[in-house]
Amino acid sequence: MNWRLLPLRVDDAFMSMAIDEALLILNAEKKSPNTVRFWRWLPSAVSLGCFQSLEREVDLEAARRHGVDIVRRITGGGAVFHDHQGELTYSLVCGEEDMPRDIVESYKIICDGIVQGLKQLGIPAEFRPINDVQVNGKKISGSAQTRRWGSLLQHGTILISPDVRLMFELLKVSPEKISDKFISSVFERVTTIERELGRRPSFEQVREAMIKGFERALNVDLVEGELTRAELDLAAKLRPKYASKEWLRKR
Amino acid sequence: MKYGEFKAPKGVIKVELLLSGDVISRISLSGDFFIYPEEALERLESSLTGVKVDFDNLMAAVKKFYQDTGAQTPLLTPEHWVEAILRAARS
Numbered sequence: 001m002n003w004r005l006l007p008l009r010v011d012d013a014f015m016s017m018a019i020d021e022a023l024l025i026l027n028a029e030k031k032s033p034n035t036v037r038f039w040r041w042l043p044s045a046v047s048l049g050c051f052q053s054l055e056r057e058v059d060l061e062a063a064r065r066h067g068v069d070i071v072r073r074i075t076g077g078g079a080v081f082h083d084h085q086g087e088l089t090y091s092l093v094c095g096e097e098d099m100p101r102d103i104v105e106s107y108k109i110i111c112d113g114i115v116q117g118l119k120q121l122g123i124p125a126e127f128r129p130i131n132d133v134q135v136n137g138k139k140i141s142g143s144a145q146t147r148r149w150g151s152l153l154q155h156g157t158i159l160i161s162p163d164v165r166l167m168f169e170l171l172k173v174s175p176e177k178i179s180d181k182f183i184s185s186v187f188e189r190v191t192t193i194e195r196e197l198g199r200r201p202s203f204e205q206v207r208e209a210m211i212k213g214f215e216r217a218l219n220v221d222l223v224e225g226e227l228t229r230a231e232l233d234l235a236a237k238l239r240p241k242y243a244s245k246e247w248l249r250k251r
Numbered sequence: 252m253k254y255g256e257f258k259a260p261k262g263v264i265k266v267e268l269l270l271s272g273d274v275i276s277r278i279s280l281s282g283d284f285f286i287y288p289e290e291a292l293e294r295l296e297s298s299l300t301g302v303k304v305d306f307d308n309l310m311a312a313v314k315k316f317y318q319d320t321g322a323q324t325p326l327l328t329p330e331h332w333v334e335a336i337l338r339a340a341r342s
Contacts, residue, residue, distance in 0.1 A: 050289050053281040056265060078262075078283030103287060103325050130261055130285065130325050147287060251281045 003094070005222035006037035008207060013045035013071035013082070016089075018238035020153055021074060022231050023093040028149035032231060034094040036113075036214050036222055038207045041082040041089065045069035046170050049077040049144065053251045062169045072248050075144035075155065077131065079171050086162035086192070088206050090114075091155040092214070099152055107131050107145060109217060110154050114141045117158075117213025121206070123196045131156070138191035160206060161194035255339030259284070261326035264335035268304075275302050278336070284327055291322035295332070304340040309333040 011019070016039055026032035044066075046058050050073055054060075057079040063070055068081075082089065092110055099106040107130055114133045118125040118140065125141075128134045133141035143156030164187070194200040201209075215222050227235075241247050253268040262284030269277035278299050286292050298316045302308050313329040316322070 049283050051281055051286065051292055052283060053265060056281065074289070076283070076285035076289065103285075103323060144285070146289060251279070 001220045002223045003034040003036060003218065003220045004225040005211060006035060006225065006227060008203065009037070009039045010042045010084075011039065012043065013041055013047065013069040014239050014242040015235065016041065017047075017071055017073060017242045018235040019227070019231070020091050020093070020155055021238050022234035023091070024146075024148060024151050024153040026231055026234060027093045027095065028151040032093070032228070033225075034098060034220075035225075036090065036092050036211075038088055038090050038210060040084060040087070040203065041069075042084050043067055043069055044084045044166075045071055045082050046079055047082060048072045048079050048248075050074055050146075051076055051251060052079055054249055057172055059170055059172055066166065066170070068170060070248060071242050072250060073144060073155075074148075075146045075153070077142070077144035080142065080157060081162065081167040081170050082157065083162040083166070086160050088158040088160060088203055088210070089155065090158060090210065090214075091153065093151060093153050096147055096150050096152050103145065104129050106152065107143065107154070110145075111141070111143055111156075112217035113210065113214035114143075114156070114158060115213070116216045117206075117210035118193070120209035120212050121193065121197065121201065123193065135191050135196055138189055140191050140193070140196070158206060158210065159190070159192040160203070161192050161200055164190065253339045253342045255335060255337075255342045256282075257331060257335035257338055259327055259331040259335075261285075264327075264331060266335045266339035268336065268339040270304065270340065273303055273305070275300055275304060275336075280332075280335075285325055287323045291316075291320045294320055295322070299336070304336065306333060306337065309336055 111127045115125045125133050125135045131143045132139050145154040256265045263282045265281045267279040295316050302312045313332050
């Protein structure tokens with residue numbers, strides 16, 4: 001079976017979320033094919049889970065100071081700092097019928113794309129339910145999924161070399177201060193491709209590895225294609241919602 | 252506004268609560284959990300409004316919510332919601 005592979009894109013947080021939703025809506029209407037895409041955030045941004053409280057999770061002043069956008073996702077899960085320089089992000093859209101009904105099972109299949117992709121890079125990784133990929137017990141990728149109108153969207157991070165210190169300045173992770181001790185405890189729980197390899201592959205190298213990984217995990221051929229006019233038009237229409245205060249401050 | 256949180260096996264449930272005597276007059280749930288479909292969270296909040304804050308009444312309301320909506324919350328059980336709400340109520 002063929003799925004569409006989109007070219008790498010670099011967009012702001014609001015456009016990226018709008019593209020993901022546009023693909024989900026149009027896939028459900030049978031107007032978009034099953035699709036995998038890899039993309040980056042510009043500027044760096046914090047994404048908030050669908051159910052999270054803005055004020056409780058994000059240091060708004062720090063975000064302003066660092067010029068970091070904040071966007072609420074349509075997917076659940078936690079707040080994530082997405083570093084323009086340090087993260088490749090993926091999104092996958094398909095019909096619900098193309099995945100197991102069981103949610104954790106479907107996470108396992110899709111996250112296996114990341115596991116297989118990391119293997120291509122020489123990093124042994126494993127799926128950790130519900131939605132993480134780990135290397136030796138340390139998280140290297142986190143994903144979030146939603147299902148609507150008969151289709152499924154899953155998007156997630158692939159950590160190449162994010163600025164972990166900035167991450168903890170932006171996210172209100174705990175009452176603990178951002179001491180060096182705290183930062184080093186984070187390094188026990190989170191890892192990156194750069195750290196595992198001892199060198200930093202290019203975004204294109206990581207993308208190529210992940211394409212192979214997803215092909216293997218999904219048992220499909222990813223065939224290069226482009227966003228259609230209809231997808232771009234719908235994304236442009238959805239973008240203002242993601243950029244709005246009402247949506248951001250929903251909880 | 253009362254506030255409490257509970258770290259479930261997957262996700263932290265955060266509860267803001269307004270009580271009228273021992274009955275929930277307003278409740279707001281947030282956190283890094285997953286609910287399918289997403290709209291169900293608002294249903295959960297409304298099905299908890301007007302409920303007496305004790306374990307049995309809360310459990311009954313949460314279980315009824317799951318039955319009525321068919322909502323799925325991977326690794327989250329009714330007990331986790333109730334524990335988070337009781338923590339907020341005790342705050």
